[in-house]
Amino acid sequence: MAATFNGRLFLKNTAYLTSTGFKVILAYSRTTNFFYAYYVLRTLTAMICEGSINCLALAYVADNVLERQRTSAFGILSGIATAAFVCGTLAARFLSTALTFQVAALVSMLAAVYMRIFLEESLPNGENLTQPILKSGQDDHCQDGDLSRKAPVLKKIPSIQDIIGLLKSRVTFSQAAVVAFFNSLAEGGMQASIMYYLKARFHFSKNHYADLMLLLGIAGMASQLVFMPLLAPHVAEEKLLAIGLLGGIADALLYSVAWSNWVPYATTIFAVFIVCVPPCLRSIASKQVGPTEQGKAQGCISGIISFANIISPLIFSPLTALFLSEDAPFHFPGFSILCIGFVTMIAFFQSVLMRGPPPVSSHKISCNSLVA
Template identity: 25%
Template sequence: MSDQPVEPAGRQWTHAFRFIFIAAVINAVSFGIMIPVLPNLIKEFTGGDTAAASEWNVVFATVWGLMQLFCGPILGMLSDRFGRRPILLISLAGLAIDFLFMALAPTLAWLFVGRVINGLTAASFSTANAYVADVTPPDQRAKAFGWMGSAFSFGFLVGPALGGFLGDIDLRLPFFVAAGLTAINWLYGFFVLPESLPVERRVAKFDWRRANPVGSLVFLRSHRDLLGLASIGFLFQLAHTVLPSIFVLYTGYRYGWTPGFMGLTMMGTGLAGVLVQMLLIGPVVARIGERGALLLGAMAGAIGFAIYGFAPNGWVYIAGIPVFALMNFLQPGLQGLMTRRVGPSAQGQLQGANQSLQGIASVIGPIVFGLTFAWSIRHSGVMHQPGLAIYLASSLLVLAFLLALKMGRAPETVRAPA
C-alpha cells in the first residue's frame, strides 16, 4: 500500500468536504450552547461560591482530559482501521448522552458521570480533521482546516449566544436543546455522511502498542519535525484551555457580566473568528505559507491573551477580540504542516496522537488556570491580578512562537512515520 496521499479527481474533494463541514457546524453549535451555562450550573450546586465553582470546574475538566488522554489514541487508531464515519457516530452519541446528564443532573455527581461518558467517546473534531485529510489534496489542506476552524468559530458565534439566552430563562434548557441538535447530527451522520477512507487505504490490523498515550508519543517521535510541531500544538492547546476554564467565572467576577452578555461576547468572538477563517486564511496562507500562518497565529494569540488579562473593564476586553481572532491562523498552518508528514493510512493515528496531547493539556490546563484564578481572587488583597491565569496562557504562546521559528518549515516530501 502506498503511503502517498491519493488526491481525489477534479473537484470531487470539495463535495466530500461539504459533508463533514456541515456535521462540524452542527456539532460546534451544540457544544457552544453549553459553554456560558455549565459553570453557572456548577456554581448553583456550590451555593454561589465562585472560587469553589472554579475548583469543581477543575475537577470536571481534569477527568475529561484524562479520558481523552487514554481514549483519543484508541479512537484514532479505530478510525484508521474501520473508517471515520463509525467513530464520528460513537462520539456524537456520547456527547448527546452527556448533554442529557447535564440537563437532568440532580447533583454534581451526575454531572461528573456525564463528563466521563463524553470523555470516553469524544473524538468528533479529531476524527473530522482526519476526514478532511482523507478528502483534501495536500496543497489545499491549510485552507480546508481553516474552514473547519470556522465551523468551530461558528459554534461560538451561534451556540453561546443561544445558550446564554436560554440560560437566562432556565439553566437546564440549553442542555436539552444541545442534546437535540447532537441527536440531529447523529442522524445526519448515519443517513447522509459518506465514508472518507476506502477499505484499501485502511490499516490492516488494530495495533494496541500504538493505541495508547505512550504509543502516540512514539509515533510523534518517529519524525523529529513532527514531534516539534506536536509540541507547538500542545502549547497552543494548553493555552487554549484558559478561557473554557475560567471565562464565565472571570468575566462575571471582574466585569459583572450576565450569562446573556457572556453569550453575546462569545458570539462576537466567534464572528471575528469566522471572518478570519473564511475570508483571510486562504489568501493569506497562499502568500505567507503555512509556516507564516503558524507564526502569525501564535503571536496574535499571545497579544490577544495579554489584552484579555490586562483589561480593567469589559470594553477593553472586547477591544482585544479582533487581535485574538488572528490566532485562528495557528491551527490551519500547524495541521497543514503536520498532515504533509504522514501518509493516508496514518492520518487517524496522527489526529489520535494530537488528541492525546490535547487530553494532557485538558488535564494540566484547568488545574493550572483554574487554581491560579481561584488563588488570585482569594488573595486579591495580596496581589490584585484576576487576569494572572490569562497572562500565563499568553506566555505559553510566546514559547510556541519561538519554537515555530525553528520547527515550522514545510517538508520536501510526504512520508508516513514508522
C-alpha cells in the same frame, strides 16, 4: 487513534451516537435524579469519545483533500464549528432552559442521521500524501527506491511505543506537538481564569460573558470562513501559525493590564488571528504522516491537547485566586493572565523553529527505513 485501523465513518457515527445519549436525558427531565444520571453518563462517554468526533472529522477531511488544500479545508471546518457555536449561543439566549436541551438533543440526532445517510466511508489511496511514518509490515521490498506496493493498513491498536515512534520519526511533527501542548495549556488557563478575573475586576455578569463569547465567535467565524481560505494558498501555514500565536500573546498581555471594562471587548479583534492556530497545527501534523495514519496523528495531537487542558486549571486557577485576593505577594491582579501570555510565547518560539515538510515527491522510503 482507532481510526487508523477501522473505518473513520463507522467510528465517527459510534462516537456521535454515544455523545447524543446524555443530551436526551436532560431533554426528558431536569430533576435531581436525571441530573446526576446526566453527569454519570456524560463522564463515561467523555472517557470514550471526548474529542474523538473532531479528531475523526479531521482525519476524514485529510482523506479527501489534497495536502496543499488542507489548511484551508481545516480552517473552513473550524469556521463551521465556530458558526455553530455562535448559533447555539444565540439560541440559548432566546430559548427556555427546558427547550434548550430538547433542541440540542434533536439537532444531535439529526446530525447522526445525516452522517449515516449522506457521508461515505473514506478510503485513503495515498495520492498526494506523504509516506507512513510507522512500518506496517516487514515483507515489503523496494525497486528503484520506491515502494513496490502500498503498505497495508494497520490491523492492531497502536501501542504507546507506536505513539512515541510517531513523535520521534518526524521533527516537525514533534515540534507541532510541543506547540499544541503549550498553546492548549495557555488556552485552558485562560478559560479557567478569565471569567473569575473579569468578574472580580469589572463585575461582569453572565450577559457580559455571553456578549463577549458572541463577539469572539463572530470574529473567529469570519476569520476561518473568509480570511483563511484566501490567505492559506499564499502564506505558509507555519507563518500563519506564528501570526496566530502572536495574536494570543497580545491578547493575554492586554487582558493582564486591562484598565477599563471595554478592553476585553476590544481584544476580541485578536480572535481573528488566534483561530488560525488549530487548523494550521492540524494541517502540519496531517502532512507528516501517510494516509493510513491520519487518525493516529490527529488522535495524538488531541491527546496532548486534552492533557494540557487537564493540568492548566490546576496551575492557573489558584494563581488567579491568589493575585485577586488580599494575600497577593504584590499588586498585579492580572498576573496569572500575564503568565498565560508567557506560556503562549513558548509556543510561539517553538513555531518559529518549525519548517514545512519537504515536497511529497521527495518522501520516498528506502528499504532500510521499512525493515529497520
